[in-house]
Amino acid sequence: MPKPKYAKRGSSNSQRKLTENQRRLLLATPETVTERDPITRKIRELLSVFPLELRRRWAEEWREEHRRSK
């Protein structure tokens, strides 16, 4: 059978098969996602001894240092 002259409409993107879970995750707003992947869970567990306030302060300090660096 000869090849059709023109490709079918629609990009290859739309042909990617996504699971329902992947689709839901992709469309979710970050703030509403409650489940964490195993790596994030483990990292949060390891760093839970550091208060949030300290983590924010150190991150801000780093940003400021980086801003001033040459």
Add this chain to the structure above:
Amino acid sequence: MAGRASEKQIEVVLAIETNFVIGYVWEGVTILEHIWNLCQQFRIEVVIPEIALSEARSSLMKRIDRQVEAIRQFRFWLNDIARAAGMKEQVRQIKQCLDGIETELQRRKQLILKALEMFAQACTVVPLTPQVWARAYVRWKANMPPFKELDCLVAETLLEFLRRRRAKLSLFLTMDAEDFDHPEIHEAFRQRKALMLFDPYDVVVEFRKFYGVA
């Protein structure tokens, strides 16, 4: 790393730098956690220059070391007090407490290192080669964007990686628009078919478009 997708399976590459490590691993910023989660779910290759990882590591270690150093200074003054004021017993008790704090700080240092190691194992860490270093040095010395020495190393490492590695979608996320948002850098990434983004939400938008759910 077990579970990492093979090169053949990789369709999307997300290159990141120091501010992602600090934001995701250390601060736990929600949008960055979300992006990480998406990368895990969709087997998106997360690429980080070795130099960026090392910058994040040294930044956090430096802060713990600063506290350890403060304790050492404190001990020095306590020795002075013990001798001059005859308060040996009180000073001994305080020193005991300080020992406990120092042990805890060393333990916390290990926790940070472990968290960073766990993160690094799930990424493709691009080494700093002498060739990349030389190009970055020239870029920095010639006062070309991104101007800062570390940023030049990051940019050249990623450009070299993207020259060899072509994915269907390549993104570079840096929240540092001040240093990276220059036409020359955009063009260099564009030549490697990569898009440089400054807003993490734009990464999600690009993922949605790519997977056809926009």
